[in-house]
Amino acid sequence: MTKLSQEIKQLHRQILDLSEGERYRLQPRLAGLLGQMRHAGEPVPAAMQRLNETLLDEAIEAQFENMPV
Template identity: 50%
Template sequence: MTNLTTELARLEHQIVQAESATRYRYQPQLRRMMERLRSEGEAVPSRTKRLHEQLLCEAIEAQFDNMPV
């Protein structure tokens, strides 16, 4: 397991343990980690891609939570 893979596993664990209302805040950090993996020539695991997509959806949803109707 490479250092990046270890960091990714640690980050994914933090995200899973985070409160559902605020875990979307990890999206930029996860995106940067994915970019680092790609730049090092490592494949991004599909579970990481799915998690990133979920966080993106949650971030978009959070933008509309405070919007007046």
């Protein structure tokens, strides 16, 4: 297991430990690690890619929750 894979597993655990309303804050870190994996030529786990997309959606929704109507 590479260092990047270990970092992603650790981050995945951190994300799962957070509440749904907070976990999207770790999306930029996850996206960065996935980008590093791609750049290094390592396969990106599909589950981590889906999680990144989910967190990105949650981050976008969180921006709109604070908009005045």
